[in-house]
Amino acid sequence: MGAGGNVTADGARTLRERYAAEPQGGLAQLVVGAVGALLIGTGLIAVLAYNWDDFPRWVRIGLALGPLAVTQAVSWWVLGRGETAKPWQREAAAVVQTLAVGAAITLVSQIYNLPGKWTDLVFWWCVVSVPLAWVLRSEAVAIAYLIGIAVWTIAQASERTSYSDAIASGAIGIADVRPWFPLLLAGVLPLWPGLDLRERPAPGSRLVLAASALLGLLAVAAYATVRPAHMFPSFTGFPWLAMLSAAALLLFPLDRGGIAEPLARKPQVLLGGGALVVMALIGTFEGPARDFVMGVGVTASLGWCWLLLAVVVAFAILAFRQGRFAVLAVAGLALVPLLAAPLSADDASGWPVAITYSLVLLATAIALIALEFLGRQGAARIGAALIALLVILRMADADVSLLVKGLAFIVIGSGFLAFNAFVTRRRRVVASGGSPA
Amino acid sequence: MRPALAVFAVAAVAQWLLPLSGIWQHERVISRGTLLRIECAAPDPYDPLRGRYLAVRPAQSTVSQPEGFPRGGDPVSVWATLEVGDAGLARIKSVSLEPVSGPTVMPLTARWTGTTNGTDVISLEWPFDRFYLNERLAPGADKLVAERRRDGKQTVAEVRLLDGRAVLTDILLDGVSVRELVKQGAK
Numbered sequence: 001m002g003a004g005g006n007v008t009a010d011g012a013r014t015l016r017e018r019y020a021a022e023p024q025g026g027l028a029q030l031v032v033g034a035v036g037a038l039l040i041g042t043g044l045i046a047v048l049a050y051n052w053d054d055f056p057r058w059v060r061i062g063l064a065l066g067p068l069a070v071t072q073a074v075s076w077w078v079l080g081r082g083e084t085a086k087p088w089q090r091e092a093a094a095v096v097q098t099l100a101v102g103a104a105i106t107l108v109s110q111i112y113n114l115p116g117k118w119t120d121l122v123f124w125w126c127v128v129s130v131p132l133a134w135v136l137r138s139e140a141v142a143i144a145y146l147i148g149i150a151v152w153t154i155a156q157a158s159e160r161t162s163y164s165d166a167i168a169s170g171a172i173g174i175a176d177v178r179p180w181f182p183l184l185l186a187g188v189l190p191l192w193p194g195l196d197l198r199e200r201p202a203p204g205s206r207l208v209l210a211a212s213a214l215l216g217l218l219a220v221a222a223y224a225t226v227r228p229a230h231m232f233p234s235f236t237g238f239p240w241l242a243m244l245s246a247a248a249l250l251l252f253p254l255d256r257g258g259i260a261e262p263l264a265r266k267p268q269v270l271l272g273g274g275a276l277v278v279m280a281l282i283g284t285f286e287g288p289a290r291d292f293v294m295g296v297g298v299t300a301s302l303g304w305c306w307l308l309l310a311v312v313v314a315f316a317i318l319a320f321r322q323g324r325f326a327v328l329a330v331a332g333l334a335l336v337p338l339l340a341a342p343l344s345a346d347d348a349s350g351w352p353v354a355i356t357y358s359l360v361l362l363a364t365a366i367a368l369i370a371l372e373f374l375g376r377q378g379a380a381r382i383g384a385a386l387i388a389l390l391v392i393l394r395m396a397d398a399d400v401s402l403l404v405k406g407l408a409f410i411v412i413g414s415g416f417l418a419f420n421a422f423v424t425r426r427r428r429v430v431a432s433g434g435s436p437a
Numbered sequence: 438m439r440p441a442l443a444v445f446a447v448a449a450v451a452q453w454l455l456p457l458s459g460i461w462q463h464e465r466v467i468s469r470g471t472l473l474r475i476e477c478a479a480p481d482p483y484d485p486l487r488g489r490y491l492a493v494r495p496a497q498s499t500v501s502q503p504e505g506f507p508r509g510g511d512p513v514s515v516w517a518t519l520e521v522g523d524a525g526l527a528r529i530k531s532v533s534l535e536p537v538s539g540p541t542v543m544p545l546t547a548r549w550t551g552t553t554n555g556t557d558v559i560s561l562e563w564p565f566d567r568f569y570l571n572e573r574l575a576p577g578a579d580k581l582v583a584e585r586r587r588d589g590k591q592t593v594a595e596v597r598l599l600d601g602r603a604v605l606t607d608i609l610l611d612g613v614s615v616r617e618l619v620k621q622g623a624k
Binding site: 072080131132 | 567
């Protein structure tokens with residue numbers, strides 16, 4: 001028996017092994033290590049850049065590559081220590097080496113006055129640096145990598161808006177981000193979940209991972225749908241693909257532990273769901289609603305659209321089997337343009353779809369509230385906020401006097417605050433084991 | 438060897454290959470390439486990763502379009518043959534839509550831009566567009582280039598060309614490197 005008399009010695013050992021506690025000060029050491037490494041690396045680059053014109057070319061090349069050799073030696077030493085290496089040592093070694101790689105690439109590019117966009121350098125920097133995140137288990141390098149691949153993907157999509165397919169891949173050399181972005185995003189898999197499938201990113205890294213995935217997927221959607229036009233490129237199919245991208249992120253499969261975590265620790269749900277709700281709110285207006293439906297027809301010929309749809313359906317089936325009804329309710333917002341498309345003529349008004357969107361949003365909000373009150377995973381406050389937003393939008397474009405609008409806003413605001421207080425009190429009662437009723 | 442060390446070793450080699458391949462390619466052009474001097478303009482902008490540079494814009498930015506050049510403004514790869522004139526400055530002698538070879542052939546990107554005086558004209562994008570300078574020297578260089586240009590003097594880009602790859606090696610004002618001139622002015 002353990003000290004408390006409730007757990008056997010073997011059981012206590014098993015629990016300690018499975019839920020190993022982070023040593024005290026571990027996070028602080030990690031942050032200090034990463035910041036220190038960042039300062040050393042950037043300082044080194046600045047020193048080299050300052051002396052630039054006083055050195056001959058071969059000295060400059062030596063100075064560009066020297067730090068790379070030194071930092072590689074340090075990382076090798078840290079790796080050689082295996083599990084005895086402290087987390088801050090691994091983090092610092094990985095960050096400094098990543099900066100040394102960046103310094104080598106950019107300084108060589110400077111020395112030979114190479115043309116080209118800085119985002120192309122970012123691509124190569126990311127590709128050759130991400131293994132450091134795997135082997136040294138560096139969250140900072142993984143975060144930098146995720147930011148880098150999102151920036152590069154957005155840059156490619158942005159360039160793509162000016163050129164036709166043949167031109168983009170020929171004379172201009174823009175990469176096709178449809179295969180590239182998923183491939184690059186998969187570059188974090190050896191770190192999260194890792195080979196043992198048990199590693200999870202820290203909360204801050206999760207946010208960057210989710211944001212990178214969403215921005216990258218939106219950039220891919222823009223890349224896939226853009227059609228160059230004389231003055232302004234056309235993005236007719238973008239909203240529908242953007243909705244599918246957000247739905248895929250929102251529905252991303254989780255294990256039991258992940259599902260049980262609070263919403264604040266699931267940024268993919270917040271960002272994916274938030275993007276979907278914002279687009280659905282836009283869809284409650286006539287013009288955008290018509291464009292959303294038109295976009296479905298435009299994207300029907302795109303392989304990327306069908307791939308996304310297949311992923312969303314697969315994720316949705318899994319979410320249904322896991323009982324994640326709240327995320328399913330929000331993901332359903334992406335289906336409205338698809339279901340409306342066969343029923344709408346090319347020159348039809350967007351009002352039926354806009355009204356449908358308002359009703360579906362209302363139903364989604366009610367579902368989020370009801371699920372929480374039924375004891376399932378819901379989001380009553382988000383549901384209430386959604387209803388308040390819907391009413392505000394409809395009041396804003398309604399042809400009524402300012403006095404009526406003002407009074408309506410006061411009533412809605414008061415109702416929202418009262419509901420918020422009610423939900424808070426209810427959660428406190430439930431948490432203390434009492435009856436919510 | 439543990440798997441982590443093996444992965445690290447592969448990554449470390451890739452981290453060396455990336456800059457070294459660039460160094461090898463460009464050193465080869467600098468040591469063996471044909472030297473060309475091309476008149477240009479060179480204002481001073483900024484790159485987020487690489488810092489300040491003079492944006493090199495060759496004076497010959499348009500030429501008559503070659504036979505069969507597509508209209509519409511989309512960029513097209515062309516091969517320009519340069520020749521050295523009396524003042525020692527290189528100018529484009531001919532432009533081809535098909536690959537041609539020679540010590541002074543440079544691949545460029547071109548777009549149809551319109552008709553001037555009854556002639557169809559294409560604009561050219563040269564394979565060098567920046568000359569990096571120290572943060573301390575770049576503003577001075579920008580000022581110097583602008584002053585010389587006002588005085589009607591030429592700014593010249595010195596380029597080495599080998600097997601279609603061009604490397605910008607210097608910017609000259611009156612035959613002297615702009616870097617040296619700015620350093621002298623700063624003393």
